[in-house]
Amino acid sequence: MSSESTSSINDSSSRPLNVAIIGGGIGGLSLLIGLLHNANLNVIKPHIYEAAAKFSEIGAGVGFGPNAIESMRVVSPEFQQRFFAMATDADPEVVNGVEVPVWNEMRMGMDGKSEKCPLKAGDVITKVCFSAWKKNVHRAHFLDEMVSMLPGGTGEGFVTFGKRCTDIQDGEGGKGVVIKFADGMEAEADAVIGCDGVKSRVRPILLRKIGDEEGINPRFSGKYAYRGLIPIDEAVATIGDVAKRSHMWYGYDGHFVCFPFDGKWESQDWVLPATVEEALEDFVDWPDNIRKMVQSLQKPDKWMLFEHPPAKSYCDEAGKICLLGDCAHASTPHHGAGAGMAIEDSAVLSRLLGALEQPDPRALAAAFRSYDTARRVRTQKLVTTSRDAALLYEFQTPGILDDIEKVRKNVQERLRWIWDLDVEQHCMEAVNRLKEEVKLL
Numbered sequence: 454m455s456s457e458s459t460s461s462i463n464d465s466s467s468r469p470l471n472v473a474i475i476g477g478g479i480g481g482l483s484l485l486i487g488l489l490h491n492a493n494l495n496v497i498k499p500h501i502y503e504a505a506a507k508f509s510e511i512g513a514g515v516g517f518g519p520n521a522i523e524s525m526r527v528v529s530p531e532f533q534q535r536f537f538a539m540a541t542d543a544d545p546e547v548v549n550g551v552e553v554p555v556w557n558e559m560r561m562g563m564d565g566k567s568e569k570c571p572l573k574a575g576d577v578i579t580k581v582c583f584s585a586w587k588k589n590v591h592r593a594h595f596l597d598e599m600v601s602m603l604p605g606g607t608g609e610g611f612v613t614f615g616k617r618c619t620d621i622q623d624g625e626g627g628k629g630v631v632i633k634f635a636d637g638m639e640a641e642a643d644a645v646i647g648c649d650g651v652k653s654r655v656r657p658i659l660l661r662k663i664g665d666e667e668g669i670n671p672r673f674s675g676k677y678a679y680r681g682l683i684p685i686d687e688a689v690a691t692i693g694d695v696a697k698r699s700h701m702w703y704g705y706d707g708h709f710v711c712f713p714f715d716g717k718w719e720s721q722d723w724v725l726p727a728t729v730e731e732a733l734e735d736f737v738d739w740p741d742n743i744r745k746m747v748q749s750l751q752k753p754d755k756w757m758l759f760e761h762p763p764a765k766s767y768c769d770e771a772g773k774i775c776l777l778g779d780c781a782h783a784s785t786p787h788h789g790a791g792a793g794m795a796i797e798d799s800a801v802l803s804r805l806l807g808a809l810e811q812p813d814p815r816a817l818a819a820a821f822r823s824y825d826t827a828r829r830v831r832t833q834k835l836v837t838t839s840r841d842a843a844l845l846y847e848f849q850t851p852g853i854l855d856d857i858e859k860v861r862k863n864v865q866e867r868l869r870w871i872w873d874l875d876v877e878q879h880c881m882e883a884v885n886r887l888k889e890e891v892k893l894l
């Protein structure tokens with residue numbers, strides 16, 4: 454049921470507005486859970502169309518800051534409770550500050566030869582204080598918990614698998630939309646919410662419609678990452694007890710991130726092939742303990758890191774298409790906050806759609822516009838600051854480079870704006886803006 458209410462909207466129709474969610478990753482699933490909790494199903498009827506044959510996540514762990522965890526509560530209190538039950542507890546040492554050492558003392562010079570750097574391996578740059586709320590989980594485990602919260606524990610009736618969206622066209626007489634799928638099937642809806650990730654099909658359709666060709670294609674950030682799991686005992690044997698805490702090494706032209714989580718998940722479905730040998734070639738100058746960590750990676754995967762240029766809008770004026778999660782604002786992972794931002798998106802959008810009292814397409818369009826206003830600046834800031842963070846960790850920031858004092862100052866403050874969001878206030882502002890607009894309809 455609706456947890457917020459708008460002023461009355463006169464243009465009511467007898468059936469709920471059908472909202473098609475394209476993609477069932479963390480973004481699409483958190484939106485569906487949010488709508489089932491916050492919205493009136495007589496007003497909004499959500500349905501996920503997922504390309505894959507089942508819900509699945511690629512990759513190992515995922516970490517969430519206080520902003521994301523609070524957003525889970527807004528999406529649904531049960532979501533947050535389940536997260537707390539499965540996430541690793543914050544280690545007091547992590548809360549008080551983890552030392553960030555330098556990992557190397559050589560860098561590639563302009564002539565392509567290695568050269569000695571001013572910093573020494575082992576020099577401690579700073580202490581990063583993680584919030585007591587910063588918690589990690591296994592991706593597949595996290596997704597499983599989300600799915601088990603859906604009706605019937607599977608989402609039957611609210612999810613169709615094997616449906617890859619290929620096109621979205623206006624419906625008959627310009628009303629609603631017709632969604633086309635790769636298997637030839639078509640579905641009608643009043644609106645589509647794209648949650649189909651960085652390689653989105655919905656994003657180009659929306660951005661072409663609003664004349665934003667430049668925002669369409671993701672761009673390579675110039676960085677890539679290896680990811681993989683290491684059994685905790687092996688990691689502790691290699692680098693000591695620090696392996697039990699979230700921590701990083703900074704270094705010339707590369708950085709290393711390590712965080713623990715409950716790794717009891719057995720399925721291998723999420724693993725993409727890459728080789729340890731390939732990773733070791735990139736880590737050739739690194740100290741022995743880090744190379745041993747790389748050697749211990751179980752089936753590592755390699756991610757080329759892409760990000761989106763800023764989109765001019767996350768929705769169209771008519772309220773037929775809206776974007777959420779990575780398809781709206783894919784960022785590099787250097788702040789570990791992309792999935793958290795998708796959950797924030799879902800918190801705001803589900804509260805907005807939950808505020809609609811009547812199934813009026815004009816009010817739906819106003820809700821999308823309010824969502825765009827609330828979310829675009831904040832999420833696009835993440836894209837920029839995340840890209841900048843990699844430069845900082847690798848001593849490549851113009852004007853800062855390896856000046857430890859400047860790096861330290863920058864690191865201590867740069868996550869605050871992400872973590873310190875007052876989620877409730879953020880949602881309330883969006884709903885109030887919607888109420889004002891609805892009054893004018």
Ligand SMILES: Cc1cc2nc3c(=O)[nH]c(=O)nc-3n(C[C@H](O)[C@H](O)[C@H](O)COP(=O)(O)OP(=O)(O)OC[C@H]3O[C@@H](n4cnc5c(N)ncnc54)[C@H](O)[C@@H]3O)c2cc1C
Nearest residue numbers: 476478479480504516618650778779786789790791792793
């Ligand atoms: C190396 C790395 C580490 C990261 N670590 C963190 C972290 O610690 N914390 C954090 O918050 N974030 C992290 N992120 C970011 C996070 O993974 C993403 O922001 C998040 O997964 C995005 O979720 P999404 O649902 O928007 O997109 P996706 O997870 O990409 O889901 C998209 C879904 O849409 C489906 N789909 C795609 N195309 C279609 C179509 N045409 N029709 C129908 N369905 C379709 C896909 O099958 C998929 O299920 C990391 C990212 C990377 C690369």
